[in-house]
Structure formats: structure tokens, C-alpha cells
Amino acid sequence: MIVSCVVRRVAACATVSLLFLPAPAAAAQAPRRGEPMPPQATAAIDPSVLHRSGTQVRLPPGAEAPPELSARSWLVADARSGDVLAAHDAHRRLPPASTLKALFALATLPRLAPDTLHTVEESELRGVGAGSSLVGVKEDVTYRVADLWLGVFLSSGNDAVRVLAGLNGGWEETVRQMRETARELGAHDTEVVSPDGYDAPGQVSSAYDLAVFGRAGLQNADFVRYCGTPYAKFPADGWSFGIRNTNRLLTGADGVARYPGLIGVKNGYTSGAGHTLIAAARQGGRTLVATVMNPREGGAYAVYEEARALLDWGFEAGRRARPVGSLLPHRTPVTPVTPSVPAATEAAVPVSARPGPQRAAAAAVDGDDTGSGAGMLLPLTFIGSACVAAATLWVVRRRVPR
Incomplete structure (x- = not known):
């Protein structure tokens, strides 16, 4: 009898209290995996899409597909927004050759005043x-x-x-700074061993990371000035000699036609890496950055022609492409999607139905969970406890006089 009375009063208290609790906020609808967000929120595009093998592009019916290239990896993106328009094996880790010098410049340029004079020693x-x-x-x-x-x-x-790295605190210190800069930019495929890009065991980057470096360099006036200089005079002992930029898209040398609107950036070659290139160009108010790594056909200058094809496509048909990724930084490396699992499967499962670790990860991505069902658990606990205490006290007070 006493127990049933207590239960009835607790239930009544809980019912009355729930009537005055605010309704839980509607859960934010996460985008489906690979489904691009509106242009103003492209940083929220699922980064795992670019970890898939093969060519990634989203085009409306009838739009021209990106060119078929022989490069092992390539990417073309809008430099202003960071939207990736198309890519092929974007996160494939490959030796970068001298394109790694773009990262060297990003890490070191701000630390060395350009007018500083230095007399070089043999060491x-x-x-x-x-x-x-x-x-x-x-x-x-x-x-x-x-x-x-x-x-x-x-x-x-x-x-x-070598000389600039010495002025910057030494070879190893420069390696550390480059690694730190890469992580800050969200370039998680890059491992730096030698700042000059010379072949070294374990030294790798990716078309995605190189595009990140190229885009970041365009925001530095000194970087843009140096990478876009076709010819210059280099000092010698009391005289100077001419040097020419080895980026043929900039100079039009060796039978490679100059690319209209080319800003520059950096090319590279080693026996281990093959030919690599970061190219940026501006046309019609748009700036694109393209990266090409290790073409397997077409000879020594194929890297320039394949970059040209990517830029041409980006300025024309690429206008209609919906982004498949973003060059904006992500906090942590992304685990590639397993090819055998449809991309939308995980996103279609409600967060509450996922296993513990995935559920926690989803909450971290979605942000503040204020107003969710989980957020109401603590207030309900206090209310229920208060009702139980009040009911118990009422029963005890009725039994004491007897």
C-alpha cells in the first residue's frame, strides 16, 4: 500500500515537471557523406571523399568531364574558396621533389628579412x-x-x-618548422626529411598537400613575387649572371607555351619522384591552383601540358562542378572510406543507434549538444529525486503519529 502510494505520487510529480521542460532542439542534419555543402560552407564537405581511389568529380548532366591524364595523382581547386573541383588519388603519398620547396618557403619566409646581408662560409x-x-x-x-x-x-x-636553412636555425630546426607548418595547414600526407625536396627515405607528400601549400603561398606577397619571376640577376663575386625560372609554363621555354595568367609557384624533378608541379593561374577574376605528380607518359615536359589541361578545364567546364573537397584545414587526418561500404550508409544511421565510439565522434563533429535528449537527462534526474524524497517524507510523517 505504502509502496503503491509512493509510486503514484512520484509519477504525478514527474508528469507535472515534464510539462514545463523545454522541448529538445531539433538535431542538426549532417550532410550525407560526399554531398557538398553550399559554397559558403564548403569547409564542411566530407574530407573522406578525396581519400577514395580514382577520379572524384561532381558534374551536372552534359558537363564536360576533366581530362584523362597519365599522372599518378592530380588535383585542381579554386584558390579563393579552397573548393576542390576535381582530383585523382588526391591523398596518394608520393615523393614531391622540389615542389616541397613551397613548404620550405611558407615556413621560412616570415622569419628572414629579405634585405638581410649574409656572407656565405664554406661549411x-x-x-x-x-x-x-x-x-x-x-x-x-x-x-x-x-x-x-x-x-x-x-x-x-x-x-x-642550405644557406637559408642555416640562417633559419639549422637544417633540423627547419625540418621541424616545416612539419609544424604542414600540420597547421591540414597537410597530413606530408613527411619532411630534407627541406630542399631531395629524395630521402620516408619523404612524401600528395597532390592535395601540394595544392594546400600553393594556395597558402598565394597569400604571401613575397612568395608570389619570387615564384612569379621569370628572369633575374644573381650575384657573383663583383658581378652577376642571369638565371631563368625552370617553370616552363611561366617562361615558355623548351617548346612549352606560356600559360595565360600564370602566377607561378613551383616545379620539381628527381629520379625518385619523376616530374612534379604546383601551378596557379588567374583568369576572368578566378584563381585556380593545380597540382600534377609523376606523369607516366609524354616525356619530360608532360607535367606542364597536363597542368595546362587541368587549368583549361577548371576555367571552363569546372565552373559547373560542385566541390568534392576543400583545401581548408581539417583538425585531424581522415581515415579513407572503405570502398566496399557505400558512402551514404554511415550518415544514414541515426547517431543514437551507432556504437559508442562513433557516437562520441559524431557529437564532437556536430558541436554543441545543448537541448538534446542527452542534455535533459541531468535535470530529470534531479526532479525525480526530489519527488521521491518528498513522497518518502509524506509517508513517514503520516506514520509517526500512529
């Missing part, structure tokens, strides 16, 4: 890899830091990289 040129590209830095010659940067961007001079 600073030790360790340059055999067969490296050189601009011609000599010991006992005084250089401006700006001259050395021209040697890096135009001649891909590993000797200039």
Missing part, C-alpha cells in the same frame, strides 16, 4: 646532395636574403636552400 654548403640543382652560391660572397630566395624559386637551388 654552409656542405651536405648538398649529389646531382642537385644549384643556382651557384659561392663561399665568401655576400648575398641578400632576397637573392637567395630567387635562387630557390627560379633555379630550384639546393645550395640556396
